[in-house]
Amino acid sequence: xxxxxxxxxxxxLELGALxxxxxxxRSAADxxxxxxxxxxxxxxLSATGRFRPxxxxxxxxxxxxxxxxxxxxxxxxxxxxxxxxxxxVAVFADAGQTDPLxxxxxxxxxxxxxxxxxxxxxxxxxxxxxxxxxxxVDAASEAR
Amino acid sequence: MRTDDSGLATLETILSVVVLVPVLFSVIAFGGAFxxxxxxxxxxxxxxxxxxxxxxxxxxxxxxxxxALTGSGIDPSRVDVSIxxxxxxxxxxITVRAVSQARIDIPFIxxxxxxxxxxxxxxxEVNR
Numbered sequence: 001x002x003x004x005x006x007x008x009x010x011x012x013l014e015l016g017a018l019x020x021x022x023x024x025x026r027s028a029a030d031x032x033x034x035x036x037x038x039x040x041x042x043x044x045l046s047a048t049g050r051f052r053p054x055x056x057x058x059x060x061x062x063x064x065x066x067x068x069x070x071x072x073x074x075x076x077x078x079x080x081x082x083x084x085x086x087x088x089v090a091v092f093a094d095a096g097q098t099d100p101l102x103x104x105x106x107x108x109x110x111x112x113x114x115x116x117x118x119x120x121x122x123x124x125x126x127x128x129x130x131x132x133x134x135x136x137v138d139a140a141s142e143a144r
Numbered sequence: 145m146r147t148d149d150s151g152l153a154t155l156e157t158i159l160s161v162v163v164l165v166p167v168l169f170s171v172i173a174f175g176g177a178f179x180x181x182x183x184x185x186x187x188x189x190x191x192x193x194x195x196x197x198x199x200x201x202x203x204x205x206x207x208x209x210x211x212a213l214t215g216s217g218i219d220p221s222r223v224d225v226s227i228x229x230x231x232x233x234x235x236x237x238i239t240v241r242a243v244s245q246a247r248i249d250i251p252f253i254x255x256x257x258x259x260x261x262x263x264x265x266x267x268x269e270v271n272r
Contacts, residue, residue, distance in 0.1 A: 005163050009170055016178040023182045027189050027264070034193065035267045039235075060267075067237060067265040 007127060014123035021075050022135045025117040028068035029087075029139035036061035036091075036111040037141040050095075051109045051143035058089045061111050069117075077118030077132035087115035102138060112140035162252060169250045177246035177258050183216030184223070184242055185262045191227075192240040192264035199270030200238065201227035209242070218244060232268035239265045 036057045044052040054060075062084040069080035076083065090099065092110045099105075099112055118134045125131035191209035198204060205227065210220035223244040232238040245257040 002163060005167055009167055012171055013174055016174055020178050020181050024185055027185055031189055031192070031264055031266060035196075038267065038269060064237075064265060064267065068263075071261070071263045 010123040010127060014121055017075075017123075018119060018121060018133060018135075021072065021119045022117075022137075024072050025069065025115075025119070025135065025137050026139065028065055028072075029113045029115060029137045030141070031068050032061045032063075032065040033111045033113055033139045033141035035064045036089075037109070037143050040143065053091050053093055053109050053111060053143070057091045057111055061089045061091075061113055062087065065113060065115070075120055077120050077134070083115055083117055087113050089113050099140070102140070104140065106140070106142050108142040108144055110140055110142040112138070114138045166250050166253045170253075173248045173250060177248060177260065180216070180218060180244075180246055181260045181262070184213065184218060184244060184260055185264075187212035187216060187218075188240050188242045188262040189264040191242075192238065192266040195227055195238050195240055196232065196266035196269050199233075199268060199272070200229065200231040205240075209240070213242075232270070234268055234271040236268045237265050238268055239263060 037053060039054045039057050039060045041052045041054045044050070065084040065087060066080045069076065069083060073080045088101065090101070090112045092099070092106050092112070095106070095108050097106055097110075099110075101114055102112070115137045116134050117137050118132045121130060121133045124133065187209055190212055191205055194208050195201065195205045206225065209225060213220040213223060223242050226239075226241045228239050228241075229236075241261070241263040243259060243261045246260050248254055248256050248258050
């Protein structure tokens with residue numbers, strides 16, 4: 001009875017911790033896309049009156065993904081820089097484009113991040129499951 | 145020979161209480177702490193975005209964070225908040241951190257304050 005109870009407790013706690021880690025990774029990606037789409041090409045904006053992401057929007061998205069993942073890096077199965085480096089970052093410079101990955105149509109210029117985030121799950125490893133659980137994080141922000 | 149197992153039910157009940165009560169309290173206590181952590185994270189992200197918009201630490205940013213924390217059932221007076229740097233320029237990073245303690249009380253096993261730390265980095269939007 002007791003071993004089963006311990007297994008249940010471990011599993012529940014690990015699932016809860018995994019949920020928190022996943023939420024934090026999603027909010028990191030969200031914030032990175034918000035910052036990146038806020039990085040507008042000011043010359044184009046003043047000349048045309050239309051939003052247009054700056055040339056370095058993808059780099060900014062990666063940079064802020066790293067900065068926001070760093071505080072939780074100890075819970076990740078890879079470095080924050082490696083995760084951000086491997087992330088699929090797409091910049092949709094024109095309004096009305098459709099994201100080929102998600103199928104979503106953006107009414108305004110947008111930045112999208114799709115990243116695989118490996119999260120350490122030591123309790124799952126103790127239960128002979130995976131020591132690392134990878135979750136897919138998708139985040140997108142449109143200019144307005 | 146006469147066997148008497150009347151004490152067995154009592155023993156099983158005692159074992160069940162000693163084991164199951166902590167399990168029940170663990171699920172409730174840690175579930176509450178995890179929920180609080182996620183809510184605190186969301187509040188900190190919101191505050192970081194606002195701090196970037198207004199150019200740094202201000203009473204408005206702290207009030208927004210306090211409102212968001214209160215709305216999530218967290219007492220803002222028991223949360224340590226830091227906003228660095230206090231004044232941020234165009235395209236400079238600004239970090240908002242919040243640390244609170246979640247009380248975990250599990251009968252027979254554990255009585256601790258679990259530190260819940262949240263942080264978010266946004267980018268300054270004020271061109272000074």
